[in-house]
Amino acid sequence: MTLVVVDVMPKPEILDPQGKAVTSSLHRLGYQGLEVRQGRRFEITVNGDLTDERMAEIREAAEKLLCNTVIETFDVRVEKQ
């Protein structure tokens, strides 16, 4: 069993209202000088061997479903084998 992680983040030039809200709440709590951008993390458990084809499949799935590539970017990596 392999764990593959897909991280999705809003593109840097795109406004991130959630991150902005978290940032201002942190400021209110006294944590200064912190800028937050908020994304999503998907943990995908792969049954069987993690082949190159499997990785390509996950990348494709991320592009189709997990990430809105118009306004977000994603990154796929293997967490543990």
Place this chain on the structure above:
Amino acid sequence: MYSVMWSEHCSYKSSKIHLKRFAALDQVTPRGPLLAGIGDNAGAVDIGHGYAITFKSESHNHPSFVEPHQGAATGVGGIVRDILAMGARPIAVMDGLRFGPLDAPDTARVLPGVVSGVGFYGNCLGLPNIGGELYFDQCYAGNPLVNALSVGVMRHEDLKFAKAIGAGNKVVLYGASTGADGIGGASVLASETFDDTKESKRPAVQVGDPFMEKLLIECTLELFAAGVVIALQDLGAAGISCATSELASAGDGGMHVTLDLVPLRDNTMTAEEILMSESQERMMAICTPEDLDRFMEICNKWEVQATVIGEVIKGDRLLIDWKGQRIVDVDPRSVAHDGPTYDRPAYRPDWIDALNADHDNNLPRAGAGGELADQVLAIVGSPNLCDRSWVTDQYDRFVRGNSVLAQPEDSGMLRIDEISNLGISLSTDANGRYCLLNPYYGAQLALCEAYRNVAVGGAEPVAVTDCLNLGSPEDPEVMWQFTEVIKGLVDACAFLGIPVTGGNVSFYNQTGGMNIMPTPQIGVLGVIDDVRLRVRTGFRTPGDVVYLIGETKQELGGSAWAETIHSHLGGIPPVPNLDAEKKLAAVMQQAARQELVSSAHDLSEGGLAIALTESCLRHGLGVTVRLPEGDPTVALFSETPARVVASVRFERAEQFEALCAEHDVPCHRLGEVNQEPELVVEGQFKLPVEQIRSVWQATIPAAMS
């Protein structure tokens, strides 16, 4: 800067010479002179009791195709800021949506995204969505139309104009920070054809933040109330470059702006990017130096970031500095107003004669009554006439507590004054099929339908906003359609005595070289003195007499019947009858005032058949009707305009007939409302209302599941 400001989207270079014809209309509504008209951020109409209403519609078609949710959301945000910039409190929104066929794969991506975007932004702002349109046709596949309308209210004295006056006054940018999103959205997205959605074009999308916009609304209204705003402009297409040049060119001097002062989300941005950024939720105000402290205090209270980025100067130049260098030194008039004006060639399409000759009136008619019943069910369940609640249930229509009519009524109606019960009413309509057959008539038919919808509710139609969606202006056939649409609207508005107060033109709606059908979306504003006397749709009392008001002709060209039953489009659309519309509107207003009618519903797509079924579906009552002599297909499905179905209490029937006669409006006694939930067309067929309902409700949920 010139490339963006002189783009089609900002400069209206292809349309300007034609739009001038709107300005030539009498700038007077049936309720008095316009307070603001074409050229201001939005038109403003005096509705009495010291209130002014401002309303406008705008398109956000291309962004909504690239990113449906955010594209539609920022479309709502943009039109709401237009209303706010006039000094008004936004009080409602509407949306006119058009997509490819309901069963097309891309519709399943675009439709839910657009609807969730419209709902998300409006619901978060706390603005009711009181009506709109949803329509499907092959021509909108790959180029959906998302037209948003917003309406606001203010006291007369609060009306603001976007004019930067008084040398030494400060230019304040307030609201969200400027980021690198949506750069060149105006020139790239909105003014180009859409055949190749290249990767590089994608960042032209912006993400909206309705909670920021809500703060911006409250902050702006408090700034107005405190009297610290001299002029105001919203930032939309072409961002700071548009706002500075428009404010300066309308004022009495120049403007000097230091770009380094603009708060940025991304410090790597270049000067061009800062000038062109279309980041949402920003406004620009002019404020005197004495009032500046108070201005900043109010912004601070609402946690809205505000920054002085420059001042109004003597002379007539717009100067912009960046990192110690002068990067812009122009005459703002040249940027904002002296954009090129094209008188593009217009050519009547050769194919139109053949299209007009292949008339829908010649299509085969139904034989026995059972076949008619099947046709009624097919049209009731067709994507363009079926139940819209899958969409409208995602919108809040009653927030703010003053929505007295909302979908599925013919028009949306809002109470404005809680003491006098003064209210307004709005309807927005379009029909691309009619317009393809004859753009002059088609535009008038859209106007007539919106006018009639407002009148049916008991309101007096007073003013018009339009959102004209067409193909590429570089195509002479499209330019011909455009000029015909304008002529049609100008002639009809002049006859009806209602001015066009503003709106927008969206060109380059085409995919794969195919232009959309010309689709002028027309919004009509009405005024009602007492909203308690409004008239609703839907039969509500058994025993009521049912009337068909207006004359029915054989007019099946461009009809829902031809589309659904025969998949055919050809011939001449129904011929608008402006005189009949005016008389009908007068009857409906009088009938409302005298409380003569229990319900009324206008006839449009689908004709009498749809008006009757919708009236039955509303409260689950039935009706028995006797069709006039002649072809039952014409009686049931003809789309002759200037007609209404009304139900009248038995004891008021004579009085109602007298009212129609007095206004020279034909009225035909069709039958009566029944407790038994059944649509009975005597001598033809019977259909249980519940059977109609299940067909009517199934279509959109089935396609979206």
